[in-house]
Amino acid sequence: MNDGPGTDEPTGSGLAAERARRTAHVEDLRGDGAEPYPYRFDRTHTLNDVRRQWGDVDSGTETDDEVTVAGRILLWRDTGKLIFVTVGDRRGELQLFISKAVIGDEAFVAAKRLDLGDLIGVHGTVMTTRAGELSVRTDRIDLLAKALRPLPDKWKGLTDTDTRFRQRYTDLIVNAEARRTFEIRHEMVASFRRTLAGLDFVEVETPVLHVNAGGALARPFVTHHNTLDMDLHLRIAIELHLKRLIVGGLERVYEIGRVFRNEGTSPRHNPEFSILELYQAYGDHTEMMDITQRLIVTAAQEALGTTQIDISGEGVDLADEWPRRRMIDLVAEATGVEVHPSQPLDVLRELAGRHGVAVQPASSTGKLIEEIFEATAESSIKRPTFVTGHPLDISPLARADRDDPALAERFELFVDAREIANGYSELNDPVEQRTRFEAEQRLRDAGDADRGTIDEDYLRALEFGMPPTGGLGVGIDRLAMLLAGVDTIKEVILFPTLRPEQ
RNA sequence: GCGCCUCUAGCUCAAUGGCAGAGCAGUGGACUCUUAAUCCAUUGGUUCUGGGUUCGAAUCCCAGGGGGCGCACCA
Secondary structure: OOOOOOOOOOOOOOOHHHHHHHEEEEEEEEHHHOOOOOOOOOOOHHHHHHHHOOOOOOOOEEEEEEEEEEEEEEEEEEOEEEEEEEEOOOOOEEEEEHHHHHHHHHHHHHHOOOOOOOOEEEEEEEEOOOOOEEEEEEEEEEEOOOOOOOOOOOOOOOOHHHHHHHOOOHHHOHHHHHHHHHHHHHHHHHHHHHHHHHHOOOOOOOEEOOOOOOOOOOOOOOEEEOOEEEHHHHHHHHOOHHHHHHHHHOOEEEEEEEEOOOOOEOOOOOOOOEEEEEEEEOHHHHHHHHHHHHHHHHHHHHHHOOEEEOOOEEEOOOOOOOEEEEHHHOOOOOOOOOOOOOOHHHHHHHHHHHHHOHHHOOOHHHOOOOOHHHHHOHHHOOOEEEOOEEEEEHHOOEEOOOOEEEEOOOOEEEEEEEEEEEEEEOOOOOOHHHHHHHHHHHHOOOOOOOOOOOHHHHHHHOOOOOOOOEEEEHHHHHHHHHHHHOHHHHHHOOOOOOOOOO
């Protein structure tokens, strides 16, 4: 689109002409000694404040109560010498009653030059129209910022998802649903912080730039530090740094932050996403399940005002019991065949093939069980369910189950067929951890780019002694999707990753 | 990365091989209680881009670009 500043004067309509018209308005104001972009404006009430305080005033009442409000012009109904304007701020909308007789001839003429999209500050008295609409009987209007571009249609809004995500500012102006979604996301994260503060956790910030990105199975982004002249990876998890802090004696730590995984996008994946990771000394995976449930139920209550949510058309109360089911049991139920990582590879390969899993030659028995789980049982999990007892060989940082050395003391929380959280009893035996790292390194060398490397500094930390520890990671974006009731991750990320325009 | 779908005015959408249109927004006019105000008039187009087929292409074909969905990868 050609939307550069026009030097000549477009006539007629269209975007260029519209911008020229509005720019001319700005010039005219400056010519008259007015400031179209003043530095500040002090309002006495938000639009919802006015509603709360005067919402029950009878129809046709004019009060003497003065208010100063601000907002963006969203609708304009001009009946000649009386104009009704709907303005909106971040949480509400309110009508302005602009009467020529009240505001005066000169100001009325100036008001008529305002456009949809302009930001204005208004002084007046609170009234209710004969039709019962709460309004501000306006006696003064200040232009706070001129909008040079026209807004999308107020009622149809934006439908093109590309435009909505690229121009999120426009989406947020016209789409109350979008504003609500991000408000829920904010409340959810704020709730996490309150809950964790109540449990005596401390919030920390650890490096995003890693020499070797570890703590998860994923391919990292590579970047470069110029003066150190070295390649660095963006972190794929926060885990290993937080556990160093457990070694350091911080006992209860968490970080809410961004991690980066060099993978494709989907309705459930964005290359950068947000995660809450927390670690608690002297706890194990069962305690982590309790905390997960508490964090999420509390967040739902505080962000939505209820624990009742809709999961693909089905009403679910998050406050109900969350079942804890072993992965191998769920697979057995779904396939009718008992499975265990100790079984011969051939048996599991055959079962995987029968359920449509594309078997990689390098897949271990544990990996096959996980894939069979994903192919058969995962999609039927709607209500919150802890899937536990993952095969140990796909859980290189988790402790072995105290009753079954082939399984990990690990859980993943699934809701609506999506993984929301992951936690375990943390492996704190440095010798065992080295063996696991070495196995990862071998798989990596064999061509599995998602596998990890040996992190010597982390091993050194463990050698100083890490207390028994429970760890948890919660996918912020996916949980926000669940609470906001949206079905793509781009709806809960303000600026999702997109290819550049043009 | 592969497959399918999609892209028309600032926004929302029509036009299915035969004159590129409507509603909203904009512009001009009327109106002092509107509620997506209403009424009259009216401006506005690189039909994503580049090729091709055809007397004629928004429409059919090819290539490219953006987006969506599915698969793969993954949380």
